[in-house]
Amino acid sequence: MALCGAGRLLLQHPRNALRTFFKHNRTFCCSNNDPQEEQIREKFKLFPGGCIDLHKQESKIALMTINNPTRMNAFSGSMMLELEERVRELETWTEGRGLIVKGAAGTFCSGSDLNAVRAISNPQDGMKMCMFMQRILTRMLRLPLISVALIEGKALGGGAELTTACDFRVMTADAVIQFVHKNMGLVPGWGGAARLVRIVGRQHALKLLAGAKKVDPDFGRQIGLIDEVLSSPQGGGNVLVEAEQWLSQLTKGSAPVIRAIKNVVVSGSELSLEQALRTERDIFGTVWGGPANCEALAQRTKHKSEKLFEK
Numbered sequence: 645m646a647l648c649g650a651g652r653l654l655l656q657h658p659r660n661a662l663r664t665f666f667k668h669n670r671t672f673c674c675s676n677n678d679p680q681e682e683q684i685r686e687k688f689k690l691f692p693g694g695c696i697d698l699h700k701q702e703s704k705i706a707l708m709t710i711n712n713p714t715r716m717n718a719f720s721g722s723m724m725l726e727l728e729e730r731v732r733e734l735e736t737w738t739e740g741r742g743l744i745v746k747g748a749a750g751t752f753c754s755g756s757d758l759n760a761v762r763a764i765s766n767p768q769d770g771m772k773m774c775m776f777m778q779r780i781l782t783r784m785l786r787l788p789l790i791s792v793a794l795i796e797g798k799a800l801g802g803g804a805e806l807t808t809a810c811d812f813r814v815m816t817a818d819a820v821i822q823f824v825h826k827n828m829g830l831v832p833g834w835g836g837a838a839r840l841v842r843i844v845g846r847q848h849a850l851k852l853l854a855g856a857k858k859v860d861p862d863f864g865r866q867i868g869l870i871d872e873v874l875s876s877p878q879g880g881g882n883v884l885v886e887a888e889q890w891l892s893q894l895t896k897g898s899a900p901v902i903r904a905i906k907n908v909v910v911s912g913s914e915l916s917l918e919q920a921l922r923t924e925r926d927i928f929g930t931v932w933g934g935p936a937n938c939e940a941l942a943q944r945t946k947h948k949s950e951k952l953f954e955k
């Protein structure tokens with residue numbers, strides 16, 4: 645499809661169009677040369693176990709699986725490093741539209757591996773682990789993909805925080821989300837508190853954190869933390885099919901348009917109004933006159949002329 649109008653001009657200079665947005669995003673992009681980061685990466689390697697699987701499906705919806713079933717999918721140190729690798733892969737997956745994050749063996753994630761937590765419990769290492777995970781989960785939330793956490797079984801501690809690093813959350817009828825940090829003498833450290841307040845508001849966030857309150861599907865729907873309760877049972881093969889059907893209602897259509905929509909929503913939710921308007925304008929320019937816009941216009945013109953002949 646030949647590009648028409650502004651689309652051709654602007655797509656020749658997409659870099660200019662998105663400079664505002666990605667300059668904002670750079671604060672969280674890889675800081676490989678930071679010696680502190682290198683030090684905590686070396687420490688993470690001392691705690692192997694489990695993996696983060698990533699399958700970029702034909703449907704252009706990627707499936708990320710937190711896979712450490714003997715530890716209820718707790719995050720080992722090596723899994724934190726793998727999460728960074730998978731997010732980096734998704735940042736360059738240009739035809740992607742969606743992302744489903746789930747746990748292996750019918751449960752979501754039980755947070756940090758407590759064995760690793762015990763070993764890096766000094767404040768300095770704890771802060772470095774937090775900074776590392778905050779940075780990666782912020783990048784995951786900002787991916788130009790519409791993301792959903794598929795929650796079966798338990799999402800506890802850092803696992804509950806991980807659910808807030810997705811755009812949406814769907815859960816099976818018997819699943820539970822619980823910010824257990826208070827019971828550990830902690831507060832969220834992977835960015836979960838900052839995101840939770842933005843999702844459910846200040847009062848509900850206080851109840852979930854100060855009360856370490858268990859969130860079942862009904863309460864989750866009530867406070868806006870949960871977007872859908874799946875009818876398929878935990879561990880059943882259809883859970884993933886149902887979650888993908890739910891997500892595909894938002895990801896069908898032109899991938900560049902879907903990715904542009906996610907980008908304008910991210911910038912609208914994070915930047916000042918003035919910056920967000922500038923970013924929206926720049927991103928608008930990348931789709932105005934693009935293939936999907938031209939095709940839609942051609943369809944409507946065709947439809948209108950057919951209607952004229954009908955009369």
Ligand SMILES: CCCC(=O)SCCNC(=O)CCNC(=O)[C@H](O)C(C)(C)COP(=O)(O)OP(=O)(O)OC[C@H]1O[C@@H](n2cnc3c(N)ncnc32)[C@H](O)[C@@H]1OP(=O)(O)O
Binds near residue numbers: 757758802832833
């Ligand atoms: C900033 C982030 C801070 C954090 O995330 S701190 C960690 C917060 N998470 C937790 O406190 C959850 C600890 N786990 C539990 O409460 C229970 O294991 C859980 C998830 C309710 C499941 O209970 P059960 O169904 O009875 O199963 P279980 O306890 O026997 O667990 C099965 C095996 O999984 C292991 N496991 C579960 N959660 C883990 C974790 N976070 N780190 C390390 N190992 C963990 C557990 O030790 C057990 O292993 P094993 O069979 O005894 O060798």
